[in-house]
Amino acid sequence: MSVFRDQETVDLSIQEVFDLSRRVLIAAGLSVPHAEAAARVITAGERDECASHGLYRLPGCVMTIRSGKMSLDAEPVIEDVSPALVRADARRAYSLLAFERAAPLLVEKAKTVGVAALVINNCYHFSALWPEIEQLTERGVAALAMTLSHSWVAPAGGKKGLLGTNPIAFGWPRPGPHPYVFDFATSAVARGDVSLHDIAGKPIPEGWGVDAEGQSTTSARAALDGAMLTFGGHKGSALSTMIELMAGPLIGDLTSRESMAFDDGDKAAPMHGELILAFDPAIMGGGDPAANAARAEALFAAFADQDARLPSERRYAARARSLARGVHAPKVLYDQILALGL
Numbered sequence: 101m102s103v104f105r106d107q108e109t110v111d112l113s114i115q116e117v118f119d120l121s122r123r124v125l126i127a128a129g130l131s132v133p134h135a136e137a138a139a140r141v142i143t144a145g146e147r148d149e150c151a152s153h154g155l156y157r158l159p160g161c162v163m164t165i166r167s168g169k170m171s172l173d174a175e176p177v178i179e180d181v182s183p184a185l186v187r188a189d190a191r192r193a194y195s196l197l198a199f200e201r202a203a204p205l206l207v208e209k210a211k212t213v214g215v216a217a218l219v220i221n222n223c224y225h226f227s228a229l230w231p232e233i234e235q236l237t238e239r240g241v242a243a244l245a246m247t248l249s250h251s252w253v254a255p256a257g258g259k260k261g262l263l264g265t266n267p268i269a270f271g272w273p274r275p276g277p278h279p280y281v282f283d284f285a286t287s288a289v290a291r292g293d294v295s296l297h298d299i300a301g302k303p304i305p306e307g308w309g310v311d312a313e314g315q316s317t318t319s320a321r322a323a324l325d326g327a328m329l330t331f332g333g334h335k336g337s338a339l340s341t342m343i344e345l346m347a348g349p350l351i352g353d354l355t356s357r358e359s360m361a362f363d364d365g366d367k368a369a370p371m372h373g374e375l376i377l378a379f380d381p382a383i384m385g386g387g388d389p390a391a392n393a394a395r396a397e398a399l400f401a402a403f404a405d406q407d408a409r410l411p412s413e414r415r416y417a418a419r420a421r422s423l424a425r426g427v428h429a430p431k432v433l434y435d436q437i438l439a440l441g442l
């Protein structure tokens with residue numbers, strides 16, 4: 101449920117969300133291809149009621165552009181490294197265009213070899229991962245994506261930021277319009293969600309963060325100034341560390357700590373890498389892909405038998421609502437965007 105549920109909203113159609121995002125990003129200086137790629141994921145986030153990665157992100161995008169270190173128009177360089185590996189150098193621009201340009205080759209490789217990887221390097225990253233996962237499942241492959249961020253999150257047993265909020269997302273293609281997708285931060289929650297609590301003047305639950313002295317806090321501001329915590333204690337901490345390694349040194353890119361050092365107080369989006377893996381069920385499953393797909397469907401049906409919902413079901417319901425009736429953007433966020441003067 102939205103943290104702004106009791107506050108004033110502004111009604112916008114999906115097209116208006118896209119047009120506003122595109123206009124602001126172009127006015128701030130982004131090239132049209134980068135602005136449109138970013139506007140697409142911001143619009144998708146707002147549409148699916150993923151508040152931490154919808155319109156809320158626009159002022160942060162503009163702050164990143166204004167930091168002066170990001171390329172506003174670099175064309176990604178796509179390298180066909182080996183039969184199972186594509187590398188996309190974003191050249192210090194946003195990650196999204198690099199993903200869009202490299203995804204077709206990733207899928208082609210997965211469908212030839214069975215499993216393939218896309219490495220994105222040198223990218224500024226502000227987006228949710230599920231829009232990328234959905235673009236891959238639409239093409240019939242299962243997919244796993246991970247990236248890191250800035251070192252805002254204490255490791256289990258620690259009290260100071262070291263790890264990123266490090267999201268991991270997985271998708272499995274299904275018959276019908278919607279794949280199975282989960283996508284979450286390995287911190288208790290995305291940092292964007294803590295910021296939204298701060299903007300809305302709401303407390304955060306215990307377990308999301310500690311203050312600058314390392315004491316548990318329910319103040320969003322204190323947690324933003326202190327450190328966030330991982331989900332699931334040592335388990336989230338280990339998973340987050342794996343993401344640091346797999347989307348950092350493994351692919352020759354920065355860790356969250358190094359991304360924060362690169363930022364040097366700019367408060368821009370993190371700059372690092374992203375790893376995306378694609379798996380072709382037809383090759384990996386051997387003999388009878390249809391039977392394997394049916395067994396996966398039986399697993400999903402068993403969730404419904406217990407009235408347990410699958411991840412993304414809330415999001416797909418929100419999408420249907422938004423496509424039919426538009427979105428209700430919190431006025432406080434809308435006003436922040438207008439205040440950018442773009």
Ligand code: NDP
Nearest residue numbers: 227228229265267282283284285289290411412413414415
């Ligand atoms: P949540 O803790 O809300 O978890 C989101 C995932 O869990 C979704 O797949 C969601 O599905 C599913 N889920 C939530 N509740 C249930 C439930 N009761 N039963 C089954 N599934 C459930 O989100 P986070 O705050 O951890 O992350 C939000 C977004 O932030 C992600 O999209 C992530 O990619 C993004 N992010 C991006 C970062 C970056 O560096 N680029 C860093 C950190 C986060 P549903 O949506 O249907 O509720």
Ligand code: PYC
Nearest residue numbers: 226249265290291292
């Ligand atoms: O919400 O943690 C977050 C986040 C970091 C980078 C983009 N989103």
